[in-house]
Amino acid sequence: MLRGISPLLSPSLLETLYRMGHHDEIVFGDAHFPGESCNDNIIRADGLGINDLLDAILPLFV
Template identity: 55%
Template sequence: MLIGIPKIISPDLLKVLMEMGHGDEIVLADANFPAASHAQRLIRCDGHPIPELLDGILRLFPLDPYVAKPAALMEVVPGDTVKTPIWDVYGTLIRERAGLEAPFETVERFAFYERARKAYAIVATGEGALYANLILKKGVIS
């Protein structure tokens, strides 16, 4: 055990967060995302909701201050009427932990999949909300 590491952060996830460099991206994938087939490095966090993981990650992980939008959401497919209240939860967490007011860009579904394939790692979660996938770009520690 270590002091100050949120309990939700597994040793494997902590290792990946430490390995990542400035500009590397990590995907927090909902339960429907094809994480295993898209990941260069796959971290299993089955059963955990993304907001809890995001909160733990943001306690350790700086977002990139040198880009306009250091977080990306999967855009809702045109014509889909699903609501995305989880995005507001993410916004609140990022505002509280990173001090950013408008950190998100939205990325078309298939472009999001392509970007996820290039990410440093994908974290497979148990998140059941639709369109809950999130990409974070790592910043620097000054």
């Protein structure tokens, strides 16, 4: 069991964060961001705000 991980983070987002290297980038875009034209790896977080996602992700990197 993993403790201290927000339930807002999906398994696919956690996997992507785990696999990221030093020079990899992640983009948090709203519903109107043309993600499909930028990359094939799209992870949706419908109903969540970017601030909520960042609040859930940033403690993982401290």
